[in-house]
Amino acid sequence: MRAVILGLAAALGLAAPAGAWTRPGHMVTAAIAYDEIIRLRPDLLTALATILDAHPDRGPFQVAIDRTTGAERARRMFLECARWPDDVRLSGHDHPTWHATLWPVITPDASAETRARLARRGDTPSGEALPALALNYAVLSDPRATPTARAEALCWVLHVTGDIHQPLHTGELFSAAYPTGDAGGGRQFVRDPLGDGPISLHWLWDDSVSRSGLAADADRKGRELETAHPRAAFKTSGPFTPDRFASWAREESYPLAVSTAYGAGVPTASTEAAAPAVPAATWQEIQRQAEARVALAGYRMADVVIAAFDAAGR
Known part of the structure; x- marks a missing residue:
């Protein structure tokens, strides 16, 4: 097992980087997940806190917990864990290729050369989110892994599970204007509605759910989404198995990238100076879709954590 994990880890630093739900968005998914763990498996809360206390990068966690103690301290550590991979960008803990798995969205005006290049790629996405999830889930589930290794793996599992529920972490536009791709919406610009x-x-979607980095605001938004989008409303939510990671990205988020993120007629420009306004109805639809995906991601994150801790015997 260790040899497989190390070999896979060595292979994961090769693809182009991509972004993420913003830090506040990841905190909201974690708030929902934590509520779900409290509801389903409160017996795991002590084990979660013990693992997170072993995290090798203490600085961000100390800032997050501030002077809190007990249950609030444990909750804040969990919320920080989900955003931690963004907090450590450009540091020794960073894995910039682990945040996305991008399949091409090809417009009718894409050149023959672009189409031929993408055809050679087949259905292989760019970005390493899916192998990263497999790697980190394996570590988190391994009873032989150290608490430190499991703590870091937990953060990546939470974070990347959230990422693959964002449509522009799974789709990249190729067109006459973007023959080499638009980096999951990162090269198209709009005016910020807020x-x-x-x-x-890309950031329009990332920032669509929450822009507050306060734990109390993440908790408040999470509970708002739990009410608006209860778990029972999602037909796709069911028992977790590790082979479902790919379907969450390819069969759910990617079609939303095609139909909504790129297909809803959002006016964009290739430069910041020319960025157009987003129509109010379009912005409302983006928020509606993003909030549903964040809620579902939170429920599934709880399932993933429960399955991993059960496999590891806590």
């Missing part, structure tokens, strides 16, 4: 400055189409 701030009026230019932001990328």
